[in-house]
Amino acid sequence: MNKVDPTLIQDLKAFAGLEQGELERVLDQAHSSLFAKGDAFFREGERAQRFFVLLDGFLQVVRTTENGEQVIMRHFAPGEVFGIAPALNRDTYPASALAVADCVALHWPNKCWQEFANEVPRFVQNAHGAVGERLNDSQDRIVEMATEQVERRVARAVARLVKQAGKPSERGIRIDMPISRQDIAEMSGTTLHTVSRIFSSWADQGLVAVGRQKIEVLSAHKLVTIAEGH
Secondary structure (H helix, E strand, C coil), X not given: CCCCCHHHCCCCHHHCCCCHHHHHHHHHCCEEEEECCCCEEECCCCECCEEEEEEECCEEEEXXXXXXXXXXXXXXXXXXXXXXXXXXXXXXXXXXXXXXCCEEEEEEECHHHHHHHHHCHHHHHHHHHHHHHHHHHHHHHHHHHHHCCHHXXXXXXXXXXXXXXXXXXCCCEEECCCCCHHHHHHHHXXXXXXXXXXXXXXXXXXXXXXXXXXXXXXXXXXXXXXXXXX
C-alpha cells in the first residue's frame, strides 16, 4: 500500500470540506494502484468489491446494449469518485470503467463505505452529490437525444469534454485526453460518418483542429453558440 500525502489531494472534489484528521482517516484505508491505458477498473455486471477516486489520467464509463454495442456514458477526470455501487444500493457494477490514458487511482474495499458514512460523512456526502450531478447530466442527454439536432448534440459532447479536460493551448483549448471521432459519435448518439462530416465542416470554419484521438477547440465562442442552438 502506497501512502498518499493528504496535502496532495485535499483540493480534489471528492475530498472537498474534509478536515485534516478526516483526510488521514480516509487515506489510512486507501490503496493506490496504477492502471495502464486500456485496463479495466471493473466490468459491467461484476460483483462490486471496491470504490475509487481518480488521481491522475482519464477513464470512460461504457455500457453494453442488448445487441452488444458499447455506449460511452461519461468520461471521468482527476478528483472524481467512481465505482460507488454502495451509494446506489447495488451489489454489481452497472457499467464498465476503462482507462483511456495511464491512470493512478485510490480505492477502498466496499466495507469502508459504511465506516466512512459514520466517521467521515462529508466524504460520502460528496460522493452522493456527484451521483446527483451525473443523474442530471444523464437526464439532459436523454432530452438532447430526443429533441436536438445532431450538430448541436456533437457540440455539447465536445463542450462537456472541454469543461472536464480542457487545457489552454497556443491556438485555443486542447482536450487533454485521448478522444476519437467514434467516442464523440457514441456520446452524442450518432454515427462516425456524421461526426466526421461535422468536424470537417467545423475545421473549414476554423472552429476545431482534429487529429488522431486529439481535439483542439480553436473558437470556444462558436462552439458554445452551436451547443446552445443560436
